[in-house]
Amino acid sequence: MNLNRKLSYKNLKGMPANLRNKLIREARNRNENILGRKNKKFVNIDAKKVQRKQKNAFEHAEHKAMLSATEEELEKILSSYPELSDVPADATAQELLGQLALATGQATTVYVMRTGLPTLTVVLHQPSPTIAQLKKAIATIALAQHKRSQRQQVRALAEDEAGAGAASKAGAELVNSAQRTGHVHRAQVSWRFLWRCYCLFNGDEFVPIDDSAESGRATLTSLGIKNGAKLTFVHRAVYFGRRRQGPKKPAKIEES
Template sequence: MDRYGRERSPHRERRRERSPYRERRRERSPHRESRRNSSNVLTYKKLKKMPLNLRKKALREARNRHETIQGKRLKRKRNPQEVPTARRIRNDFDRSEHIAMLASTSQELRRILQDFETLSDIPHDITPTELQGEIAIAEGQATTIHVQRDGLSTLTVVLHQREPTIAQLKRAIALISRAQHKRRQRERYEERLRRRGIADDSDDRRQRQPVVVASSTGELVHSAQRNGHDHRAFVSWRFLWRCFGLLNVDTNQPIDDRRSGGRATLKELGIENAATLKFVHRVKYFGRQRQS
């Protein structure tokens, strides 16, 4: 039967078998072979139509067979940000001058702090929160809180407010933990340079090769060490406070940090001076809550 559902005549089939045109079609044409060979050649036009995974696979196979890609390769469009204009050159110069000024200021500040015996324990990259805490300690108006972290060192948070709130405590924990984490990474970097025998006494070198630190990481709350090195997840403190809460170790009671919208003072929550807190999973002590 043909494609229209009709029965084919036997005479018609016999005539088609005796046709010389059918015999010629059965013979292999050299043009067909050339077309088949040309269809197997890899060209830039074919690569452009392929998806990314098949394109990489075809390039890898052609490189292993030492084959050249036929056709004309399209030129990549030049990124306008790479074009050196007068404004970009001036901005690069200003940026280099700013980096040099920061390096000289850091070196001078480090020398000044080392000369004074009373200020030798203060790091040269101290944050405003830590500096205000040191001033409050000298004036006798500071509130010191110790925060324990699983697998990490205990975090000492000094609050300079007269009646600090739970929101101010959480903000200070985030700032101080990130500052200490960045300081620890810088110390590891300098120790690695000293171990390799590279002179690292130049602050300009440290400023040109800054230590990249995430805005907030899971390691700031609990130990994230796996397989001998740290796996730092780029998460926000908003996410961390949604997963973790604080537990008063002295009274063994979880702290309701959402009371009065975070405006509740530490005294109202039963947190005294020199109290010890601990990070705990919020689901364990507060139950699973609906995320707004």
């Protein structure tokens, strides 16, 4: 389309949506007015977008306030009982089932040592836990502990002289810097990539753990992991070689 020709809503009406939006965007960047009256259809679309954004923001604020009030109430209830004082208000199902298994004496506790990070205490409630269940529990508990530490940091900043404004700013900085850099506080972890590059190492037996044994269904006892074992992360390539996900080779067809 000739750029010297003035745009009008009448010409834009019969265009495809992607081309129409592109021309409108370019005209807006050139500070150029579009001739004619804007179709009611476009006005209604813009108004619906604004209303939807306002509604979503209001619902998000209500949901956040409800979660905060619920968490505070749960903390009061749990702190009033000495037996439940060590249970966090945002405990996951894995942690609750582990606490019940500890009370009945049927739990398997594994300590996962991490370089530069707190040690994970993983309590498995299954009678005969497998290596796949251990890996899933590690991911769940690591994410839960990270969220708690991040929440404590924001609360600590809120109690400083700057007040709540600094807390909200700090929370945004934590998220933004995590997206730009890869700091320790990054919440989203690709566990699929992590398990492809790292494996667990049994510090008590000084042997690496082959998590691919029996397609992940191998029990911890068969792999030499006992109750109270201390595990660490090591590079998988050192013990099992490199494992790359390349394209599958087509199967050969035998000629008769």
